[in-house]
Amino acid sequence: MNAVEDAAAATGRVAGTTAAATTSTALVQPGGLVDEIAAARSYRQKAKAANTLRAYASDWNQFEAWCNERSLEPLPARPEAVATWLAALAMAGKADSTITRHAAAIAWYHRRAGEVAPQHRDPRGVIADTLAGIRREQRSRPSARKAAITAAQLKAMIAEAEGEGTRAIRDRAILALGLAAALRRSELVALQVADVAEVNEGLKLTIRHSKTDQEGAGQVIAVPTGKELRPVKRLEDWLAVRGRAAGPLFLQIDPQGQLTRNAMSDRSVARLIQRYGAKIGLDPETVGGHSLRAGFLTEAARSKASLAKMQEVSRQKKLEVLLGYVRSVALFEDHAGEGFL
Template identity: 75%
Template sequence: MTDWNEDAAAGEARVAVHPVAAASSTVVAPLLQDEIAAARSYRAQAKAANTLRAYLSDWSQFEGWCWERNLDSLPARPEAVATYLAALALAGKADSTIGRHLAAIGWKHRQAGLVAPTLRDERMVIADTLAGIRREQRARPSARKAALTAKDLAAMIAVAEGEGTRSIRDRAILALGLAAALRRSELVALERRDIEMVDKGLRLTLRHSKTDQEGEGQVIAVPSGKTLKPVERLKAWLEVRGSTAGPLFYRIEPQGRLTDKPMSDRSIARLIQKYAGRTDLDPETVAGHSLRAGFLTEASRSGATIAKMQEVSRHKKVEVLLGYVRSAELFDDHAGAEFL
């Protein structure tokens, strides 16, 4: 969509001189302005809130990089963008993150009514640079974070001892994160209204997620459990938190005082690494995704079907789920088990 300010002005000018529309110009112009405002509003909702925050952050970083090197960021030359992507790769960014930065740069150009650098890249310097980065990263050893088993998580919950506000909150986050196979972004986006206690556990409503960009909402069943006890731990947190509307998990100040602000997704990763470090686990091997991966790995080991795993994980592609199944069953019925 182009910048509507100039188009609206031109439209009003046409109305003013048109022999038939001139008499009703005082009616048409306000209607057009209302429709323009609606179009802007709908356009603003085209991207999920998390995506917009990421794009704005990525654009700010690119803008700063250009400023330090005396380069134009808007419009940006394809060669400058390709060099920026290379700089991100040198800094150790994953190709998925680099791809998002590139998308953010294109998004900002379109917002400004400019052609995205990728569409002005006649020599394909951006595409070739990105392809080279991806080829190199595929050749590197995988840095995928380890899945947390139920035994691992039980040990982490055990070291989060005490009845302080932070300990109660952290135990609930750890247990619920694995029980519902949640991404760290989903954990911090939960609100109090998303929790409904039922006889067999709780119903968890995810209003937005990576696989639900349109915000249709997804409901996950979380059993009460016998070992990790996610429902019991969440109830303990709710008694501390209270029933007011807002984020399900609040930030806590160093003194232990609750705030009314949601946690950040990075704080979830730090929380997991903190408690992993208090057990026999290497904190460098785990992160936010370890809770989600842990659920899928444990579900596969316990014989859960792909369909039942997908109900909780909400994966759109079964191939991704199969990766967890293969990993969990790697040594089951091994071809060499009888003769090695």
């Protein structure tokens, strides 16, 4: 090694030692470590969407109460106890997706408490087998999915929201926008005023979180002005009443008809749809929050919209779901027996 190489090596050793010392010092600095721990805790709390955490809390409270009534230990819970709880939910008529979420909530609460989730200490697989059995049984039954509300039906429902009162104006906007943007009820109530951007062609809606976007990457939906349902005009009318101050787009209205500053609940949107559906002769039991989204996809399929364009609005990750709407609409088109039956 020549003199130049000796100097470079020495410099590297000193630099490496200095860097290591600097890093070590930074890690043991009380203020820095406290801030970093707080940041780590904050990021952990953001790992789940707020709606998911609320659902998990409700699920856990139910499981805990069920265990207490039966003198079972909820934390740590035995796999057999969890499997029995999931079976009880199925007996109560809960959907397999809801039951799966209950299982996830139990696992999450165990991890948060520093315990191994029951699913990970279940060598006999009783939890997995119970869930598989529930799914198999439920999927063999006729679907209980809420019926689609067509554009014509929605137009009639909007007409039932008569007058220029605050509630009527808000309800017309919810109905029109819900179908026009193929929104889930949770997405409708999560919208903020800042999520609405007016453009020449209509609106751009930013959906910050959704069932298929749990990380909150955000998605933008185009909403045309429209000639029949006129979602843009309905929303403009509502904003003229609500005002454009920051906050939830769709606000609760108190019994006296006064606006609050609180966002509507997703359940209240479902009830709103059922109420107006009943006014035009629909069975309230067959329609709900999903009916507007299903209505958009049904009408889009009927209008021969491409799957890509349908997916652009609905944001479905699985094309099979969209194909289901297309097949349903096209059942009698070019039927194999049309020429001889």
